[in-house]
Amino acid sequence: MSLGVGLAIAIMQLTKTTHPPAGADPLVIITGGASWNFIINPVLSGAVVLVIVALIFNNLSKTRKYSKFWV
Known part of the structure; x- marks a missing residue:
């Protein structure tokens, strides 16, 4: 479980x-025994x-731009 959490946070x-x-x-x-479909x-x-x-919401206004950059 710790490996799963660690990998998730590292990727984030x-x-x-x-x-x-x-x-x-x-x-x-x-812990819930969920299947891969849960992902x-x-x-x-x-x-x-x-x-x-x-x-949609952040680009309705001309003064706002979402997102400023993409990875």
Whole structure:
């Protein structure tokens, strides 16, 4: 379990997208006995929806630009 959390946080640091509560996802998957489908739905699909909403909402105004850079 510690390896899963460590890898998740290391990848987030490399991509400059650190979100410490997301380190709990590997713990939930491992301790809950969830299948690999749990990574696709709700984790990945939720992240994609959040990014799409952020792109739409933050680019409605001409004075704001999201995102300033992509990895």
